Amino acid sequence: MRPGTPSTAALALLRRDLLLLWRQRADALNPLLFALMVATLFPLALGPEAGMLSRVAGGIVWVTVVLANLLSLDALFRGDAEDGSLDQLAVSGQPLALLAGARILAHWLGTGLPLTLVAPLLAYMLGLERAALPVLVAALALGTPLLSLVGACCAALTVAMRRSGILLALLVLPLTVPVLIFGAGAVEAAATGGDPSAALLFLAAGLALALPLAPLGCAAAIRIGTA
Amino acid sequence: MNRFVLWFHRMGSPPTFYAFAERWRPWFLWSALAITAVALYWGLARAPDDYLQGDSFRIIYIHVPSAWMGQFIFLAMAICGFVAIVWRIKIAEIMGIASAPVGAAFTAIALATGSLWGRPTWGTYWVWDARLTSTLVLLFLYFGVIGLYRAIEDRRKAARAAGLLAIIGLVNIPIIQYSVYWWNTLHQPSSIKVTKMSSTIDPSMLWPLLAMAVATKLYYAWSALSRAQLMVLEMESGKDWVRELAGLPRVASPSTDTPREA
Numbered sequence: 379m380r381p382g383t384p385s386t387a388a389l390a391l392l393r394r395d396l397l398l399l400w401r402q403r404a405d406a407l408n409p410l411l412f413a414l415m416v417a418t419l420f421p422l423a424l425g426p427e428a429g430m431l432s433r434v435a436g437g438i439v440w441v442t443v444v445l446a447n448l449l450s451l452d453a454l455f456r457g458d459a460e461d462g463s464l465d466q467l468a469v470s471g472q473p474l475a476l477l478a479g480a481r482i483l484a485h486w487l488g489t490g491l492p493l494t495l496v497a498p499l500l501a502y503m504l505g506l507e508r509a510a511l512p513v514l515v516a517a518l519a520l521g522t523p524l525l526s527l528v529g530a531c532c533a534a535l536t537v538a539m540r541r542s543g544i545l546l547a548l549l550v551l552p553l554t555v556p557v558l559i560f561g562a563g564a565v566e567a568a569a570t571g572g573d574p575s576a577a578l579l580f581l582a583a584g585l586a587l588a589l590p591l592a593p594l595g596c597a598a599a600i601r602i603g604t605a
Numbered sequence: 606m607n608r609f610v611l612w613f614h615r616m617g618s619p620p621t622f623y624a625f626a627e628r629w630r631p632w633f634l635w636s637a638l639a640i641t642a643v644a645l646y647w648g649l650a651r652a653p654d655d656y657l658q659g660d661s662f663r664i665i666y667i668h669v670p671s672a673w674m675g676q677f678i679f680l681a682m683a684i685c686g687f688v689a690i691v692w693r694i695k696i697a698e699i700m701g702i703a704s705a706p707v708g709a710a711f712t713a714i715a716l717a718t719g720s721l722w723g724r725p726t727w728g729t730y731w732v733w734d735a736r737l738t739s740t741l742v743l744l745f746l747y748f749g750v751i752g753l754y755r756a757i758e759d760r761r762k763a764a765r766a767a768g769l770l771a772i773i774g775l776v777n778i779p780i781i782q783y784s785v786y787w788w789n790t791l792h793q794p795s796s797i798k799v800t801k802m803s804s805t806i807d808p809s810m811l812w813p814l815l816a817m818a819v820a821t822k823l824y825y826a827w828s829a830l831s832r833a834q835l836m837v838l839e840m841e842s843g844k845d846w847v848r849e850l851a852g853l854p855r856v857a858s859p860s861t862d863t864p865r866e867a
Contacts, residue, residue, distance in 0.1 A: 548745070
């Protein structure tokens, strides 16, 4: 068999992950249902008053997305760590960071992208200002890849454990503070007639920083876990 | 070989490290206690009152050094983590992990004293001030590092994973702090009046503060070395040098890495 190049290896991994995603598409729906349910909890807890809900709608959608993303992270490397594929990836001789990047991309396509697409529905349920909807989608489009990238590093750190449980949340949530602040800040600015571009640019800058660095961190974490 | 490099390499050996820690630990502890006693006496009793805050400002001598240490120790932990991951030095792994509880404690002290200080000056124990919030997130990062270390069974893997998390956290700390400042100014521009001290602190107030900063670092050195010593003993238990230390006879331990004779 001819040895693959790094790009063919990464593409093969991406294809496999997307195929798995498609074969288990009912599972892929779970984060969306979770987000929908959490978004329903807020009006129940805070009261149905429309004015108040529309004021906090952007923040609620962001918290919901962060939590839904968090729940999907544990499965990112768990299955591969258990059946040994992760060790095979680590010793395959291909750049592990690139493979990790492919895995993160698949995770975003399976979680972040659908959440971004379903977010306008949640925002509409909560009565977010119409004007802020495009900004919300733009902020999520920039922010959800960041959540996947940062979360993947933490998920990779926990592969050496049998079950990560609540610990993963403890690792991921503090690191997602900036994403939440800038993401919700952009929506808030747009809803109150301000200029959301600063917050959006910060998200884009964060994405530009995390795109090269997070796969490297992720690969280092996998090597620690599988060594 | 350069003297420092040689020392660095020697410190990688657990018995040498243990002896080094044993020798220097008391010096760190006693100098920390002595400097603390003098600085606190001066700061609490001799320094003049603040013209605005009266006596309540004196908590600065606990609060500010603790907050500095919270960040300083995270940096130290990340450096240890880097050394541990790149060169796989056991002692660096251990020192990084031994630092974590000390740093978390200093951060918690900074938060507690900060809220006590906030009560008379701001009128409340807690506000979502940028600095308070970012310090709280720093404490969460410490909890994450400690929690990750505890959760992984293989001690060395656990230490390296925690070290990597410390590095990731270190990259994120400035981003988190910046974002929190941005968030705070976005939402409430000036509803909190942070009683900023004038940029020039009077020397009579300043030097106890700097002395406390030195004392807390010495205390950290003592505390981390003590913890590291225990961890070294635990990890090396059964090795000859540890048995000798405990006054037990040497044994040809069956589980060491020396290959058995065929």
